[in-house]
Amino acid sequence: MKWNKKLGAAILATVIVAASAPFVGLPKAEASGLSWPSGQILPSFSAPASTLDVMNLVTEYKYEAEGTQVGHGTGHLDGNGWLAQTSIDAPNKHMVYGPYATDIPAGANQAFFDMIIDNNTANNDVIVTVDVRDNTNGQILATRDITRKEWTKVGSYERFTLNFNNPTVGHAIEFRVYWYGRAYTKVDAVGTSLQGKSDETVVFTTLKGLVNKTQPRIYTYDDNVKNEDGKDKWLNDLGIGHADVADNWSLITKYASEINGIVVYDAAVPDTVNLATTIASQSGGIVAPPSLVSKLTSTPYNLPILDDLRGDFSTKLQVYQYLHDHYWSSLPHKLLIGLNPGIKGALREYALATGTAVVWLDPSVPAEKTLLQSFFSDMPYGSGIYMGWWPDEAIGVQAASEYGISTIASDWSSNLTVFSGTSRTVNVKPVPSKPPLQNKIYVSLILSDGDNLQYMEHRFKKIWDSPNRGAVPLGWTVSPAMLDAMPGVLNYLYNTATPNDALIAGPSGVGYTYPNFWANQTYLDNFVALSNDYMNRAGLKVATIWNTITGGINPNVGNSFAQYAPSLLGLTGQNAGSPITIYGNSLPTQGLSATYCYSEATIISEINNAIAGWNGTAPRFVSIQSNPWDVSYQMIVNAANNFSSNSNIVFVRPDTYFQLMREQYNLPIDPSAAVQ
Numbered sequence: 001m002k003w004n005k006k007l008g009a010a011i012l013a014t015v016i017v018a019a020s021a022p023f024v025g026l027p028k029a030e031a032s033g034l035s036w037p038s039g040q041i042l043p044s045f046s047a048p049a050s051t052l053d054v055m056n057l058v059t060e061y062k063y064e065a066e067g068t069q070v071g072h073g074t075g076h077l078d079g080n081g082w083l084a085q086t087s088i089d090a091p092n093k094h095m096v097y098g099p100y101a102t103d104i105p106a107g108a109n110q111a112f113f114d115m116i117i118d119n120n121t122a123n124n125d126v127i128v129t130v131d132v133r134d135n136t137n138g139q140i141l142a143t144r145d146i147t148r149k150e151w152t153k154v155g156s157y158e159r160f161t162l163n164f165n166n167p168t169v170g171h172a173i174e175f176r177v178y179w180y181g182r183a184y185t186k187v188d189a190v191g192t193s194l195q196g197k198s199d200e201t202v203v204f205t206t207l208k209g210l211v212n213k214t215q216p217r218i219y220t221y222d223d224n225v226k227n228e229d230g231k232d233k234w235l236n237d238l239g240i241g242h243a244d245v246a247d248n249w250s251l252i253t254k255y256a257s258e259i260n261g262i263v264v265y266d267a268a269v270p271d272t273v274n275l276a277t278t279i280a281s282q283s284g285g286i287v288a289p290p291s292l293v294s295k296l297t298s299t300p301y302n303l304p305i306l307d308d309l310r311g312d313f314s315t316k317l318q319v320y321q322y323l324h325d326h327y328w329s330s331l332p333h334k335l336l337i338g339l340n341p342g343i344k345g346a347l348r349e350y351a352l353a354t355g356t357a358v359v360w361l362d363p364s365v366p367a368e369k370t371l372l373q374s375f376f377s378d379m380p381y382g383s384g385i386y387m388g389w390w391p392d393e394a395i396g397v398q399a400a401s402e403y404g405i406s407t408i409a410s411d412w413s414s415n416l417t418v419f420s421g422t423s424r425t426v427n428v429k430p431v432p433s434k435p436p437l438q439n440k441i442y443v444s445l446i447l448s449d450g451d452n453l454q455y456m457e458h459r460f461k462k463i464w465d466s467p468n469r470g471a472v473p474l475g476w477t478v479s480p481a482m483l484d485a486m487p488g489v490l491n492y493l494y495n496t497a498t499p500n501d502a503l504i505a506g507p508s509g510v511g512y513t514y515p516n517f518w519a520n521q522t523y524l525d526n527f528v529a530l531s532n533d534y535m536n537r538a539g540l541k542v543a544t545i546w547n548t549i550t551g552g553i554n555p556n557v558g559n560s561f562a563q564y565a566p567s568l569l570g571l572t573g574q575n576a577g578s579p580i581t582i583y584g585n586s587l588p589t590q591g592l593s594a595t596y597c598y599s600e601a602t603i604i605s606e607i608n609n610a611i612a613g614w615n616g617t618a619p620r621f622v623s624i625q626s627n628p629w630d631v632s633y634q635m636i637v638n639a640a641n642n643f644s645s646n647s648n649i650v651f652v653r654p655d656t657y658f659q660l661m662r663e664q665y666n667l668p669i670d671p672s673a674a675v676q
Helices: 005-019 028-032 197-212 223-229 233-238 250-254 272-283 290-297 316-326 348-354 366-376 393-401 453-457 459-464 487-496 521-538 555-564 600-611 633-641 654-664
Strands: 051-056 060-064 076-078 081-084 093-096 099-101 107-117 126-134 139-147 158-166 173-179 185-194 218-221 241-244 261-264 285-288 305-308 335-338 384-388 405-409 441-447 474-478 501-505 542-545 570-573 581-583 587-591 594-597 620-626 649-652
Touching (some): 051 250, 060 099, 060 223, 081 093, 093 185, 107 126, 107 139, 107 173, 126 158, 126 185, 139 158, 197 272, 197 285, 197 290, 197 348, 233 487, 261 272, 272 285, 272 348, 285 290, 285 348, 316 366, 335 348, 366 393, 393 405, 405 453, 441 600, 441 633, 441 654, 453 459, 459 474, 474 487, 487 501, 501 521, 501 654, 542 654, 570 654, 594 600, 600 620, 600 633, 620 654, 649 654
Parallel strands (some): 261 285, 261 305, 335 384, 441 474, 441 649, 474 501, 501 542, 542 570, 570 587, 594 620
Antiparallel strands (some): 060 185, 076 081, 093 173, 099 173, 107 158, 107 185, 126 139, 581 587
16 A cells, blocks of 8 residues: 655654654664664674575676686787777777676576777777677577767777577577777677666665664675675675575565565656665665566565655655655764665665665756755764765765765675674784885885775775785775774784785775865864774774875865874875875875876886986885776786886885884884774
8 A cells, every 4th residue: 555655754754753862873773783873983783693695686797808708809908908909909800709608597688898989980980790699509699780979988988788688598608899990999898687687686685674784684696796706705704604595585575574565666767766765764664666566565475565656756856855854854864875776786775774865966966966965964074974976976075075074985885784793803913013214215005995895895805815915015995984884804804914915094084085175173173083093993004085086185184184193104195296294293194106006007107207216315205006996916916026126116015104204204103003
């Protein structure tokens, strides 16, 4: 039965307000396993069950063009893709073929080809022909010519799709790109997605959030896990029991007593899936797409309709204004989640479990910015958190920073409700003793993006598992918020770190923010003190501070960190190549020599640029940061080995780097700076 939305929301809000703590405190699930102490920026979940149900939500079978699963008839490796260039590579050949996958499900599929071109206006020639081929019987299942002008932009990847039907399970399927030699063309990945599968994803992801807020009992195996960290790897490494679920629909039956019903979103107004997530979190329901309403309300599930949003809204602004006017006052104000409505899984489980408002508002659009600010103005300045992501990184982070709100990137995080329930004991390793300071060139290598929880869950794990990890000193940026969101993972990193692995804080403390844009100094100082508490307990002695992707650190910000973050050895900034600055006569700060290297060659080039002109009369400090989406661990090792014959270059961990810098500038050094 469909309830009256305005009346139902009002009744529900009254019940919630009467039964809960003040709105800035605890979400609805507090009494049933989720806790949110006042000193935590994010809540804690109860310990996971002894055996988790692992549900398969894989919707995409993706194969990297530069990976080992596919073959090439022409072209060459170029960073994060496979490139074919005119006058260099042989034309009229397949630049990508394979992988002869036998695990692609039968039925309706949509192949995809992620490609770049360098010129989309010269003519409208056919640049490539893509096809899907059954290698078992030689049948072409679908084919498509792609002309130059079909690319809408140059220099960045676009996805081209091709619908096909896979008639037979177990046949070897390949995805081919035939290149005619008419334009620079680069392929990032090929593969297929299962049509209609995302509809099921929203059902089971919100079921997981509903169930896990009482106790984590469900774990997701999805596209991000499949393509990055790998099935069961975190569960095995953390010692969490698990068993695969043969049929996801059996979970509806298993947990039926915990499901009050369904909230139906309007597929014609995509943002209603976010409103539906918020409503479901408050009503004990799960979110359903229109396509599955009949199945969910019929035998054997027989779930009632708690709310049906179809036809109620025509614009996204109406959706989020309604959320603000009818739900926001009764929801936690410590946290706001920004989630693209196209993401049906991932962070949506965490949003439902925490009972948090879910929005997708673009601060570059005036009307949307105004509405977003109405949420921000109610959040605690200095400790409020925006989780998820933004339509535009810089615009979004700045908009939040102006309200003293930090961003924690996490929109593709798959299993935060499980990781948040792991043990909060983190066995931090002390900073090792530094070597004697000499007139050498000290180089610190850093891997960026650790503020991003989805990166920590997925890509980071893939890089951390490199068999030769520890071959070179490396700073691994991580998020201090892992103390709340992923404490067991943080402890695992310390337990498995080599002497060359140093964990340091990503931007800009407990969350990603631009401190230069904070108008209230007192609140900024409080944020820095809060960050210091988290970084100190997490054992992070170096932090990177961002103020846009190229900005330096204003004096008031640097002095605030010097005074209120005494556990830190040093800071890095994004103002590339800037000189060393000492704030408060105690805290050295340096703009990175290179902020975002994207290949082995750029790492080498940036080091060469930074060491040029050194005369050997004093130490030189060179800090090089690389992008983990393009740079592999082996590339970092190769780049460091390129300088192995130069005895004047010494690669050191970032914490050691700042210890040496502190000695050079006659600042106090505490080599045993462990957690107090």
